[in-house]
Amino acid sequence: MSGPTPGEVVLVGGGPGDPDLITVGGLRALREADVVLYDHLAPLACLEETKPGALLVDVAKIPRGRQTSQAEINALLVRHAAAGAMVVRLKGGDPFVLGRGSEEWLACAEAGVPVRVIPGVTSAVAGPELAGIPLTHRGLSQGFAVVSGHVGPGDPASTVNWDALAAGGGTIVVLMGVKQLPAICAGLVERGLDPSTPAAVVAQAASPRQRVIRGTVSDLPSLAASAGVEPPALTVIGAVVGLDLR
Ligand code: SAH
Numbered sequence: 001m002s003g004p005t006p007g008e009v010v011l012v013g014g015g016p017g018d019p020d021l022i023t024v025g026g027l028r029a030l031r032e033a034d035v036v037l038y039d040h041l042a043p044l045a046c047l048e049e050t051k052p053g054a055l056l057v058d059v060a061k062i063p064r065g066r067q068t069s070q071a072e073i074n075a076l077l078v079r080h081a082a083a084g085a086m087v088v089r090l091k092g093g094d095p096f097v098l099g100r101g102s103e104e105w106l107a108c109a110e111a112g113v114p115v116r117v118i119p120g121v122t123s124a125v126a127g128p129e130l131a132g133i134p135l136t137h138r139g140l141s142q143g144f145a146v147v148s149g150h151v152g153p154g155d156p157a158s159t160v161n162w163d164a165l166a167a168g169g170g171t172i173v174v175l176m177g178v179k180q181l182p183a184i185c186a187g188l189v190e191r192g193l194d195p196s197t198p199a200a201v202v203a204q205a206a207s208p209r210q211r212v213i214r215g216t217v218s219d220l221p222s223l224a225a226s227a228g229v230e231p232p233a234l235t236v237i238g239a240v241v242g243l244d245l246r
Pocket of ligand 1: 099122123205206231
């Protein structure tokens with residue numbers, strides 16, 4: 001006799017927190033799930049949509065707070081699906097943008113567990129949008145780059161070409177960059193970015209606590225510090241920030 005037929009793992013991008021921003025497919029998967037692994041960036045209100053008896057597991061990785069290791073999350077996904085469950089990994093934003101969704105995919109594939117991804121609305125794009133900042137605008141910006149700011153320019157662990165970014169002429173979106181914001185802004189100016197370039201921090205986008213702090217790449221770090229900005233927050237740097245569509 002063989003073991004139970006494996007269920008599956010669905011990596012669902014829940015969008016940046018507002019339950020209105022999950023996709024129809026993502027919500028359908030959530031409603032069908034036997035097990036849901038979620039974290040603090042996911043749209044928690046959507047958990048009310050799960051079926052009675054579904055097992056809901058908080059696997060948050062809160063910066064400087066409660067941590068669930070990635071290995072633990074991968075093991076939980078594989079264990080539940082291998083036992084036959086339909087498992088949803090509910091994530092904030094899009095599963096394949098600067099999170100560890102691709103590692104979760106690989107862990108399932110390596111264990112022979114069927115896995116698929118349902119894309120989500122990434123905070124990298126929706127956050128600025130909800131603050132009235134388009135990432136491109138005719139005559140101002142013809143493109144954007146999204147980078148991780150968990151390590152800044154000058155840090156040997158950063159694989160980003162910050163010189164190219166400073167000279168790129170497009171919009172720069174920084175995720176995971178609250179702590180490194182001073183180093184990032186100073187590093188970009190040192191590399192040739194105009195110090196008067198408009199810049200903004202969007203904190204807790206898509207939630208009732210959303211806040212937008214606007215300034216320039218030169219004064220944004222001090223403005224954000226006085227405003228007491230905490231993660232989750234993202235930074236947009238570029239001429240489009242000066243548009244202010246409010
Ligand atoms: N995969 C996610 C990003 C994961 S990295 C996505 O596509 O959105 C986590 C970072 O995303 C945070 O440090 C923050 O920079 C950003 N982020 C996630 N949710 C956010 C929100 N509601 N408001 C602002 N930034 C957010």
